[in-house]
Amino acid sequence: MSVEAELAPLQAKIRLNSVNKIFSTERGDLVALQDISLEIGETEFVCFVGPSGCGKSTLLRIVAGLERGFSGDAEVNGAPITEPGRDRTVMFQEHALFPWLDVLGNVMFGLKLKPGLNDKERQEIALYYLQLVGLNGFEHANVHELSGGMKQRVALARALAPNPRVLLMDEPFAALDAMTREQLYGDLQRIHAARKKTILFVTHNVREAVCLSDRVILFSPRPGRIRAEFQVKLPRPREFNDTNLAALARDITNELKVILGPENRPV
């Protein structure tokens, strides 16, 4: 396989039908997700928004194949999800980079598991993604030497490198400072335009969701259910501090307050 073929954008449809997930705890069963049905189109950028405990991360983990023992159907391009796979890579809230590898080694980790490439091609691909996230020149840095924002950039490059069809992002920017976060919003939009992946993004920040996604899906907790959907039709690239964007985020937040009631307002 050539590097060029390997870099061709890939995406997938996701279909969830009547997905239920129950966690058994010592204090009885906890319904994390109830009757979730959802279709996500190719190259669509979808945000899951909701207060803590609404099951949005659990749903992301189900799509990742990390959460087993749910009922209902979860399919990627028509194939049922049974285990994790490199067609669906994940970026976590904590960077989860491997400290025993340098930056390049981390980005190469998934690539080395891909057959049909030689090491030179793998390295070329890894360097392409490091450049895409703006980290050229840092390939031999150690993880502990990087700032929080840089670590998340490496994590993004690592998740993109195996060329997944679906990129799953679980509050990836939540632990970063506001300035770094805004930079990353710009970068992520640019990368989404360049790589054309299907992206699922979990956040509790409505404005972040409006800034990034084509569709915002609202969850409510106990039991975790989908309560509303909002299409975001603002032109791209979007500026986080844009007034139209802020106004839309405010409208959605106001609707959320009505839907969720006073005790379940998202932050």
Place this chain on the structure above:
Amino acid sequence: MKNLVAPFLIFAALLGGWEYAARSSGVSAILLPAPSAVFTYLVHAAESGELLKATLVTMRRLGVGYAIGLCIGLPLGMLTAKSHIARNTLGVIALGLQTLPSVCWVPLSLLWFGQTETAMLFIVVMGTVWAVILATDHGIRQIPPLYREAAETMGSRGLHLWLRVLVPASLPYLVSGSKQGWAFAWRSLMAAEIYVTILSGFGLGHLLHYGRELHAMDQVVGLMVLIIFIGFAADKALFSPWERFLRKRWGLSSS
């Protein structure tokens, strides 16, 4: 260099004081050998080849015993980390036997294996293996589940997951566990060599023991110095590269 001047002066003063005390106090050389006598012994024993021979015998036993201890301890530690049954049985045994000073194995070992190399190795292995099991177990348990999940989403499974993720992720603990195992092995072997007399090779412990029987305290103290030196040098040679790697990559020291 400047930092070395004060320690050098202090050590020189200590040695000088010891030499002076040994010469002028009238205490028998059997009780208090002068450092110069210890030094003379070391030079003579080194020239005659006696020290080198004993050191090689000791290092061979240590190397073999330690290697066996690691080969048994690392997999068993992984087992106790991953299996509840192993943890509740083997893990408890390891915890208990780790507190047993390895010299306590000497009587049993002599009865089972007689005055043989096997008896010697058995004591070293018993001294090493429990510490290694406990450290490995601890190391594997400390791995954030996130590493495993991240690796799985990139397609890592089975043996690849173990060798490329779980083992390297627990490296800081494996290094400190191996280091601890090394220290235990070294202590165990000295105990074994002092207590178990065998004809298949005289190690440093034996030389020390015979020094006592011959009332040759210059020999006893000389060997103590040599044993300290070897323990120190081996520790540096074996573990310093790993610790440097850990500091560089992880940004931490392993101890």
